[in-house]
Amino acid sequence: MALEFRSYKDDAWYDARVVTEGRRGTRLRIKFFNFGDDQDEFVHAKNLKKLQDVDVLRSRFRKISVQFQDTDCSRVEPGLLVCAARPVGDGDLKFYDAVFRGVVKKEHQIVKGVEVCKCTFILDWIDNGESGSCTVENICRVQDTSDEELDPVLISFLNKARERIESTFCTRLRITSGDVYDLRAPHKASFSQMLSDASRSTAAMALGGSVEGMGADSDSLRISYEAADPKKRYKASFSQPLVFE
Numbered sequence: 001m002a003l004e005f006r007s008y009k010d011d012a013w014y015d016a017r018v019v020t021e022g023r024r025g026t027r028l029r030i031k032f033f034n035f036g037d038d039q040d041e042f043v044h045a046k047n048l049k050k051l052q053d054v055d056v057l058r059s060r061f062r063k064i065s066v067q068f069q070d071t072d073c074s075r076v077e078p079g080l081l082v083c084a085a086r087p088v089g090d091g092d093l094k095f096y097d098a099v100f101r102g103v104v105k106k107e108h109q110i111v112k113g114v115e116v117c118k119c120t121f122i123l124d125w126i127d128n129g130e131s132g133s134c135t136v137e138n139i140c141r142v143q144d145t146s147d148e149e150l151d152p153v154l155i156s157f158l159n160k161a162r163e164r165i166e167s168t169f170c171t172r173l174r175i176t177s178g179d180v181y182d183l184r185a186p187h188k189a190s191f192s193q194m195l196s197d198a199s200r201s202t203a204a205m206a207l208g209g210s211v212e213g214m215g216a217d218s219d220s221l222r223i224s225y226e227a228a229d230p231k232k233r234y235k236a237s238f239s240q241p242l243v244f245e
């Protein structure tokens with residue numbers, strides 16, 4: 001699916017498409033139309049550390065901008081966001097965003113029965129703030145683009161990146177709150193709960209030592225066994241908090 005992508009190399013807009021690569025699709029490859037594979041750009045999901053990074057990547061994609069028509073010079077209103085070609089150092093034209101300011105009118109020609117605009121479009125380039133101009137064949141109307149209008153491959157990549165960032169954040173939160181839970185645990189009535197695999201390791205961390213360091217390893221096995229007997233649970237619950245002192 002064709003998209004417009006703002007290159008990381010020169011911040012110009014290009015027609016492109018995306019594919020995901022890697023075992024779990026964690027690498028996004030951006031392929032440019034009319035350019036070789038050696039010009040491909042890549043985004044690794046692991047390099048998207050914050051939700052903001054994902055949003056910035058998303059902002060580099062949009063629907064293909066719509067080429068102005070030869071009759072648009074008398075229709076378009078100043079203030080319109082456009083993407084237009086600008087000469088760059090090596091004689092190329094590259095497409096950058098600009099605000100359309102107005103038209104210097106010139107009489108249209110008829111070529112083979114078709115009206116051809118000869119006007120000059122006046123612009124303010126957004127990236128450098130300078131004024132410029134171009135002709136009708138080099139100016140396009142930028143389109144607002146919802147996620148639904150972009151390639152599902154891209155949207156899936158972005159969503160997975162967001163989910164990973166959010167789950168990492170939640171894990172950190174759990175570890176933090178887990179410390180609080182474990183520090184309070186010795187005051188809880190049921191020590192048997194503390195002997196679950198998950199809480200055993202975090203309890204040890206929270207208390208600043210290993211389970212072995214507390215000398216509780218063999219005891220914990222015994223207590224687990226005893227706690228499995230409902231009659232002994234009461235005893236186990238109250239005999240064990242000493243381990244944490």
Ligand SMILES: [Zn+2]
Nearest residue numbers: 073117118119
């Ligand atoms: Zn015109």
